[in-house]
Each structure stands twice: as structure tokens, then as C-alpha cells.
Amino acid sequence: MKRLPCAFLMLWGLALPACERPGAPGNAPLGLAPPLGLPPVPLPPENPLTQARVELGRTLFMDRRLSHNNTLSCAMCHVPEQGFTSNELGTAIGLEGQSIRRNSPTVYNVAYVEQLFHDGREFSLENQVWGPLLAGNEMANPSIGYVIEKIKVLPEYTGRFESAFGGRGPDVLTVGQALAAYQRTLVSGNSRFDRWHYGKEQNALTAEEQAGFRLFAGKAGCSACHSIGGKFALFSDNGFHNTGIGYAKSMGQPGRHRVQLAPGVFAEVEDKALESFEPPQPDVGRYEVTLDPADTWAYRTPGLRNVALTSPYMHDGSFATLEAVVEFYDRGGIDNPQKSPHLRPLGLSAEEKAALVSFLKSLTGDNVPRLAAEARTAQPAETPPEKDPASTYRRNP
Amino acid sequence: MKNTTQGRNRPRKMALALAVSAALAGVALPSGPALADETSCSPYTPLIKGQEDLVYVWTLGVKGVGDGSDKLVTVDVNPHSKTYGKIIHKLSLGGRGEVHHVGLSDDRRYLWGGALDSNKIYIFDIGTNPAKPKLTKTITNFVQKTGFVGPHSFIAMPGRMLITPLSNNKDHGGETGIAVYNNKGDYVAHHPMPKEGGGDGYGYDAGINPQKNVFLTSSFTGWNNYMMDLGKLVKDGEAMKRFGNTSVMWDMKTMKPLKVFQTPGAPLEVRWSWKPGDNWAVTTTALTSKIWVYKQDAKGEWQVKDVATIGDPVKIPLPVDISITNDGRGMWINTFMDGTTRYWDMSDPMQPKEVFTKKIGSQVNMVSQSYDGKRVYFTSSLLGNWDKKGKDDEQFLKMYHWDGKDLKLAFEIDFYKEKLGRAHHMKFQARDLSTLKPLESAQSPPALIARKP
Numbered sequence: 001m002k003r004l005p006c007a008f009l010m011l012w013g014l015a016l017p018a019c020e021r022p023g024a025p026g027n028a029p030l031g032l033a034p035p036l037g038l039p040p041v042p043l044p045p046e047n048p049l050t051q052a053r054v055e056l057g058r059t060l061f062m063d064r065r066l067s068h069n070n071t072l073s074c075a076m077c078h079v080p081e082q083g084f085t086s087n088e089l090g091t092a093i094g095l096e097g098q099s100i101r102r103n104s105p106t107v108y109n110v111a112y113v114e115q116l117f118h119d120g121r122e123f124s125l126e127n128q129v130w131g132p133l134l135a136g137n138e139m140a141n142p143s144i145g146y147v148i149e150k151i152k153v154l155p156e157y158t159g160r161f162e163s164a165f166g167g168r169g170p171d172v173l174t175v176g177q178a179l180a181a182y183q184r185t186l187v188s189g190n191s192r193f194d195r196w197h198y199g200k201e202q203n204a205l206t207a208e209e210q211a212g213f214r215l216f217a218g219k220a221g222c223s224a225c226h227s228i229g230g231k232f233a234l235f236s237d238n239g240f241h242n243t244g245i246g247y248a249k250s251m252g253q254p255g256r257h258r259v260q261l262a263p264g265v266f267a268e269v270e271d272k273a274l275e276s277f278e279p280p281q282p283d284v285g286r287y288e289v290t291l292d293p294a295d296t297w298a299y300r301t302p303g304l305r306n307v308a309l310t311s312p313y314m315h316d317g318s319f320a321t322l323e324a325v326v327e328f329y330d331r332g333g334i335d336n337p338q339k340s341p342h343l344r345p346l347g348l349s350a351e352e353k354a355a356l357v358s359f360l361k362s363l364t365g366d367n368v369p370r371l372a373a374e375a376r377t378a379q380p381a382e383t384p385p386e387k388d389p390a391s392t393y394r395r396n397p
Numbered sequence: 398m399k400n401t402t403q404g405r406n407r408p409r410k411m412a413l414a415l416a417v418s419a420a421l422a423g424v425a426l427p428s429g430p431a432l433a434d435e436t437s438c439s440p441y442t443p444l445i446k447g448q449e450d451l452v453y454v455w456t457l458g459v460k461g462v463g464d465g466s467d468k469l470v471t472v473d474v475n476p477h478s479k480t481y482g483k484i485i486h487k488l489s490l491g492g493r494g495e496v497h498h499v500g501l502s503d504d505r506r507y508l509w510g511g512a513l514d515s516n517k518i519y520i521f522d523i524g525t526n527p528a529k530p531k532l533t534k535t536i537t538n539f540v541q542k543t544g545f546v547g548p549h550s551f552i553a554m555p556g557r558m559l560i561t562p563l564s565n566n567k568d569h570g571g572e573t574g575i576a577v578y579n580n581k582g583d584y585v586a587h588h589p590m591p592k593e594g595g596g597d598g599y600g601y602d603a604g605i606n607p608q609k610n611v612f613l614t615s616s617f618t619g620w621n622n623y624m625m626d627l628g629k630l631v632k633d634g635e636a637m638k639r640f641g642n643t644s645v646m647w648d649m650k651t652m653k654p655l656k657v658f659q660t661p662g663a664p665l666e667v668r669w670s671w672k673p674g675d676n677w678a679v680t681t682t683a684l685t686s687k688i689w690v691y692k693q694d695a696k697g698e699w700q701v702k703d704v705a706t707i708g709d710p711v712k713i714p715l716p717v718d719i720s721i722t723n724d725g726r727g728m729w730i731n732t733f734m735d736g737t738t739r740y741w742d743m744s745d746p747m748q749p750k751e752v753f754t755k756k757i758g759s760q761v762n763m764v765s766q767s768y769d770g771k772r773v774y775f776t777s778s779l780l781g782n783w784d785k786k787g788k789d790d791e792q793f794l795k796m797y798h799w800d801g802k803d804l805k806l807a808f809e810i811d812f813y814k815e816k817l818g819r820a821h822h823m824k825f826q827a828r829d830l831s832t833l834k835p836l837e838s839a840q841s842p843p844a845l846i847a848r849k850p
Contacts, residue, residue: 260634383538
């Protein structure tokens, strides 16, 4: 997949689209210097970052009324205080509690992701936003037009699109652009690792964390997929790999589950006892996009920045801790015909596994509290429109 | 265990505190006759001591069943009526919002019903014509005013309605609080559940005891979990960590938490024994299958003890609704997973004994008994996405006669066959409310609707 032509935030001489009103408040290009360890944020030239767009996008991101029944915002699954994911769910649920098959991916550093969703089915943030807005088991809006009409009747948005987009109101393009603009600001770097590795602060990492890094880039082979470059590190190859998690879930036999009933109190529950409830939903990963059998049960390599904050892990949230993740990779994943050749038993000692976990915990960016607090500065009202937008819509004369 | 909290107070709580204080000064529960709920009403709500005429069933709409919308269903339950055991009224609300519990106002002329997903609160006039409830107000500002999600229980206080929600609008987790509205449906105040002193901030039900100037709250789980398919939830290790494990005793005047109790495994319904001289409350924990009794010790401090185990906890029978008799000597406990109701002898609340069990259906949730305990009503639905699927998804209202030894089916209504949906919470009503005299003074106990059985 080709990346969109990128403008870079630092290139302030970039010409704005003709419709822009550079003199309007909040419409000046927004300065966002990439933090240590990250490259400049890729920006599509047709959607320059401005304060007005970012603030508008933030309000949309936090607005629960953007779901059909006014209960789910983007932020209810990508919770700012929970690493912009949900620490409380393995896999998400959507409108009226409908099941979603996969874990909510963090939106930290989503600006750098080339193919979005766990299976890479979307290629720009501007387009991606419409996926959850319209998916019947997520925010479940009946149509694009319905979303736009609803935004038009909510008083908080009166004039804001027009101001941010040179007179253009909410439509399929500007809604996507506003949400994309906000998400592109969720850049988080300058971690202790960055200060040690790129900033050459020798004491920024402990000896154990440094040992973990050497394992990460060496014996454990993690960096084969979670890439580290010479000048920056996305900790992702933006590729898709089969670790066996999806295979096991699809091909495994009914078994037992250890279920926590209360802190320290557990029970074993057989699948058979749950037959009266919803069966697991099929999920064959990237194959659903490419229809290439080689992509069966392959999922996108997630970046690892802020990984200490984004539990649970894997595309299905099946691991609660980083320790469990490291144990899984130490075993070499789960064998299956399409398993990634990168995965093999590692033979790590307990000390080595602990060092790897310590290293992963050093990847937390220095602006996490600020980004979460900024998200809460948008406080859209909770009151839904008095009448359904489909009932009030009238074609403009 | 001692987890005394440092309660919180705010100036805006004063209005409510004053209202409650005034009520306490002028109103007291009777110390003479046993005052039961029937059996889950607020002690401020006048009761029906004799034969109830109507049962309202708060019913969840199901996509593809009838109009698919939530509704309030009215059933005639007077055996002398021509329409005995029949549905006589349906009030469809339009849309599905995960309706759950209802509560009667302090004069029994209004019924408040909440929706755990849409967060709407509906107020029905059930006084003007009890057989034809009329929707008089829909409160849509609950989340805006409180930041809470999932209005659950409605407990009448003098001129007020105490509302206990389950979740919040920040992360749909279990941290929540309590809210107070006035009888007009206007917001008055809200208070967070305590997180100090061992509190987890979770909430669920509340039971008030004006004689002791306390109310007790329990804790369940947030929107993320109560809206999720139960089979999916059980297999989600992270989600299963997010259940309430505490209950809280509050000062009713000041709305301050007095003490946090550790009651692990999702304590649900709260009931006080209203037997004269009794001084205990009870709850059950859904996940750990325990009965817990709250009682003051010799020093007057509230303590809690798990006094019994319900069924086989390893099989997670999921004890859900309970119904205590008016003399506090017996209690029905439903276990959802095996569709069974269990009668417990509570003569000694610290050593209760299960003395009777009966399978009601493939699943059973709510149980409500008449004041005299002779009629016991059951409904099937727990939560829209926790109910069983396929053939086990029976949806019913069933009424049994209880003679102290056995339950004998009087009538049943198939809520799917009637194209209604999932049958959930029930409240009784009388057709003639002319004798209602709520909130009388201590010298004269609150009037009951004393009718011949």
C-alpha cells in the first residue's frame, strides 16, 4: 500500500487549500514538533493541521451522541485515561452491547499507522472514522447522511465546521478530516528509552532495562517486527503476522476457562456451560481483507509505545500482562500452517524475560497525562437532539 | 475488617439533607405492626396489604419481537376479575434502552422506570387510572446532570427519589454514585460512591432504614459488563475483574458514607427486615453465591457477615433477585443459571437454612411476593444480553400460590408469544388508591391499603 503524499508539520511554508481562511482564529497551521524518538507526523496535504480542526475533532471524538442511540463516543472504547484503549475489556462491545471481535487498539501514535484496524482494511484516518460510526455493532448510525444531519442540529457544532474548513459545513469529508486532525495530535514519544537510545542519556534506563533492549533487538528478535530505526522508532513494521492466537481461537476445541469471581476467588467454567449464550464469532484476520490464504489469522503489528498503559494485549485482548505476552513469544507462539517465520522458541531465562518486560515499560511517553487531560477539555453535552435528525431533515432550497 | 470512610459533603447536599431531616423529624416508621415491602418498596411508600389488583411488568424490547420497543405491561392479577391473569394494557416507549427496574413514588401514584443504556427515566402516572398507566415525563438529563450512567434503583424518600446508577459517562466502568431527584423529576443532587476506606466506587441497589437514619448500598458492575453477552463476559478475563466487591452504609440525613464493607462478588439487592425489633439487612453476592447479613454489634457499629452459601458456587448459579417476607422470617432467592427459586428460613438470620427449591423455568430473575406472602410472582429476564439464547430464552411472568410448603402455578404469560419482549421488574398496584395516606406521623403509622385478602 502506498502511503499518502506527506507534508510535514515542520514545513510551515506549505500552501493551504484555497478554501482555507488563514486569518481566521485557529486556522493557522499548528506547530507540533515530533518528540524525541519519532519522525515528523505524516500529513495529507488536503488536511493541514490547525487548532480549529483539532479542537473540533476532539469534541467529536468525545461526543457520545455520535452513536445512533447517543451512548457511545470514540472515547468510550479509546478511553483517554486508559491509554486511549480500554483496559477493562478484552474485546470491545458496541451499541446495545453488541459483541465486537477484537480489542480496541490504542490511538496513541495512530498518525504513523499505514493501514488501520487490526486487519489493515482502511488506509487513511479520514476514511477510517466512518468504519466505527457506521458499523452495525459499533456506533451503528444508519447512514453517513444521518451522522451529518445530527451534527448539524447539535448546537455545539454551529459554525465550527464552517470556521475550521473555510466555510464548508459538516459533510463526509470534513467530519473525517476533523477527527483525523485530532487523532494525529496524539503523538507520544520522548520516553526514557528515547532519551537513552536517541538522546544518549546514559542513566535514562536502568541496567535491567538496557539488558532488555539488547534482548529485544537481539536474542529475542522482537525488533524484526517491532522495528527500531537509526533516528526514530515506531516499534512496528506496519506489517501483518500470524502468531497463532487467531488460529487457536478458531481451531481450538471446547475447553475450560478460569474465571475470576472476586479478588482471589476463581472458578473453572466449561464451554459447555456457556452454550446458552452467544457463540464466539469467527475471525480469520487479514484474510478477510485480502482474501489471500497466506494472510489467514494475520494481524497488524502494533506499535509498542506506551505499551505499559494499553493492556490487555494482542488483537483479542487475551493477555492481561506484558509478562504473559513475553511468555507467549518465548514459547514461539502457536504453531499453525501460516505462522510467521519470525516466531520460534526463544529459550529465555527468567531474568531475561523480566528484563524484556522492564524494557517495554520504559517506552511510556512523557506527555501521557497531558494528552488525557486535553481530551477531557472537550465536554460535549449529553443531551441528545429533541427530535431525531431523520425527522427534521429538509432539503435546502 | 473495618473500613470506615471519611464521607464527603457539599453545600448542595444541604437541601436534600434538610428535606430528609425534616422528614425524619415528622415521620417515623411504625413500631407496631410489621411493615413489609411487598416486598421491595421503600418504607415511605404506602403498601398493599391485601390482594393486589395489578402487576406492572417493566419489559425490554427485543429486535424482531412485536414492535421491538421497551414497554410497560399491565397485568390484571385480581382473581375476581374477568381478565384475571391477562394483559390489560401495554404502553410502548419507542426504542430499546435496556429498561431494568422501577420504583414507586412516596404516594404510590407514580412509577419511575429506568433504562440502563439510554439513561432515560420514565415517570408514569399510575394513580389517575392504575389500569392504564400514562407516561407523564421522560427525564433525559440524568447523565448531563450527574455524569452517571445506568439509572437502576428508585427508592422513594419524602418528596424525593433516590436513584442508584451503575456506571459513568467517562469510561463505562463501574465507578458511579447516587443521585437525588424531586418528585417533579427535577435534579437535586448527586454524590459519588466512596473510594476511600476500602471503597471501590461501584454501586447497584439501596435499601433505607429511617429508624436508624441509614441506608445501605451494594455494588455491581459498569455498562461495559452489564451490556455484554454473558457468555462473552465470562471468558473475558479483564472484564471479570470489574465487579463491585463492596457495600456501604450511609448516613441518611447527611448523605455521607459511614462505613464500607467488603462483600466480594457483586452484592446485589438490599433488603431490611421490618419486623419490629429487628435490626438487620441482607444481600446476596451474585458471583460468590453468598448471603450476607448486616447487623449492629453491641457497640452500635455496623458489621457484616457471610452467613450462608447458595447452591454450588463452583457452578456459579448466579443468585439474583431476593424477596424477604414481611416478618423477616423467610426469603426467596432466585438463581438465574438453573432457573430455580429457593426459599430460605431466616428465623435466625445469622444461620439461615434453605428449606425449599423449585425450578421456575430455563432462567429466572425477579421475584416479588404479596404482602401476606401467599402469592409469589416470577419473571425471567436478567439483562438483555445476559439472558440465555435460543430455546433457553424463555420470557415469562408466572404467578404461584405459596402455602408454606409448595408453590402451585396459578397463571403464566409467555412474553414472547404475546410479542412483548423480556419480562423484567414488577411492581404491584391497587385500582382504588383512595385510602392512601403516606407520610403520617410517628403516632399514626403510614396508612396501608388495607384490603380484604
